[in-house]
Amino acid sequence: MSTSGTRVEAAAVSLGLLLALSAGCSRSGAESPERLDLPEYACVDVDLGEAASVIQTGSNSGLANEFSASSCAPQTSGERRYLWTVPTAGTWTVSTAGSAFDTVLTVLSGTCDGADEVVCSDDVSGGDRTSRVDLVADAGATVLIVVEGYRDAAGEFTLSIGRAP
Ligand SMILES: [Ca+2]
Numbered sequence: 001m002s003t004s005g006t007r008v009e010a011a012a013v014s015l016g017l018l019l020a021l022s023a024g025c026s027r028s029g030a031e032s033p034e035r036l037d038l039p040e041y042a043c044v045d046v047d048l049g050e051a052a053s054v055i056q057t058g059s060n061s062g063l064a065n066e067f068s069a070s071s072c073a074p075q076t077s078g079e080r081r082y083l084w085t086v087p088t089a090g091t092w093t094v095s096t097a098g099s100a101f102d103t104v105l106t107v108l109s110g111t112c113d114g115a116d117e118v119v120c121s122d123d124v125s126g127g128d129r130t131s132r133v134d135l136v137a138d139a140g141a142t143v144l145i146v147v148e149g150y151r152d153a154a155g156e157f158t159l160s161i162g163r164a165p
Contacts, residue, residue, distance in 0.1 A: 040111035040112060040113065041083055041111060041112060042112055043066070043067075043081050043112035043144075044081050044082065044083040044112070044144065045058075045080050045081050045082065046058075046080070046081075046082050046083070047082075047083045048082050048083060048084040048085075048145075048161070049084075049085060050084075050085045050086075050087040051084070051087070051161070052087045052088070052162075052163070053161070053162050054084070054159065054160060054161035054162070055158065055159075055160050056082070056158070056159045056160075057156065057157070057158050057159075058080045058147065058156070058157055058159065059080075059154070059155065059156050059157065060077055060078045060079055060080055060147065060148055060149060060154045060155070060157065061078070061154045061155060061156075062078065062154070063077075063078025063079065063080070063154075064078050065077060065078050065079070065148075066078075066079065067079050067081070067106075067146055067148065069106070069117065070104050070106040070117065070120045070146065070148070071117055071120055072104055072105075072106065072120035072121055072122040072131075073104045073122040073150050073151075074150075074151055075104055075148050075149065075150065075151065076151055076152050077148045077149035077150075077151065077152050077153055077154050078148065078149075078154065079146050079147060079148035080146070080147045080148075080157075080159075081112075081144055081145070081146050081147075082144070082145040082146075082147070082159065083142065083143075083144060083145075084142070084143055084145055084161065085140060085141070085142045085143075086135075086137040086138065086139055086140065086141045086142075086143070087139065088139050089137065089138050089139045090136070090137075090163065090164070091134055091135070091136050091163070091164035092134070092135045092136075092137060092161060092162065092163060092164060093132065093133070093134055093135075093160075093161070093162055093163070093164045093165070094107060094132070094133050094135060094145060094159070094160070094161050095130070095131070095132040095133075095159075095160045095161075096130045096131045096132070096147060096157050096158060096159060096160075097124070097130050097132065097158065097160060098130070098158040098160075099130050099155070099156070099157035099158055100155045100156045100157070101129075101149055101153045101154060101155035101156075101157070102122075102123070102129035102130075102149060102150040102153040103129070103130050103131045103147060103148070103149060103150070103153070103157055104120070104121070104122050104131060104147075104148050104149065104150055105120060105121045105122075105131035105132070105133060105145070105146070105147055106119075106120040106121075106145070106146040106148075107119050107120065107133055107135055107143050107144070107145055107146075108143065108144040108145075108146065109141070109142075109143055109144075110144070112144070115144050118135065118143065119133045119134075119135060120133065121133045122150060129150070134164050145159070145161075147159055
């Protein structure tokens with residue numbers, strides 16, 4: 001009886017592993033191109049998928065100003081937009097620490113045409129003009145992350161996402 005119980009358990013474990021692997025494969029295989037082709041995410045520059053740790057460098061220099069809806073600061077600069085799917089429930093920190101200019105960071109839920117601001121940040125402090133937000137989210141939630149400059153500020157930036165400390 002205990003032998004049979006062990007077999008069942010082992011079978012269940014490997015089935016679970018197979019399911020997890022195939023789900024992971026289909027997600028990553030479909031990811032960037034297909035998702036960005038969806039009209040509701042046409043504004044997205046980079047699909048970050050379900051990454052649990054992100055460090056992306058980018059630049060908003062010379063880009064068109066297509067988004068000016070952040071409630072944190074006035075912006076006329078161009079922006080970069082990221083799509084990110086929250087990998088596990090909890091509190092996540094999104095930051096532009098290390099950026100070379102005065103950034104504004106906005107996290108929105110919804111699609112490109114109907115996005116609602118969840119949280120935004122202009123300056124971390126009076127002496128630190130980069131931006132940082134903490135986001136409490138459920139697993140699987142999809143958010144748009146917009147990095148831009150205060151007024152017309154532009155340059156090289158770093159976007160980081162990770163578990164809140
Ligand atoms: Ca700022």
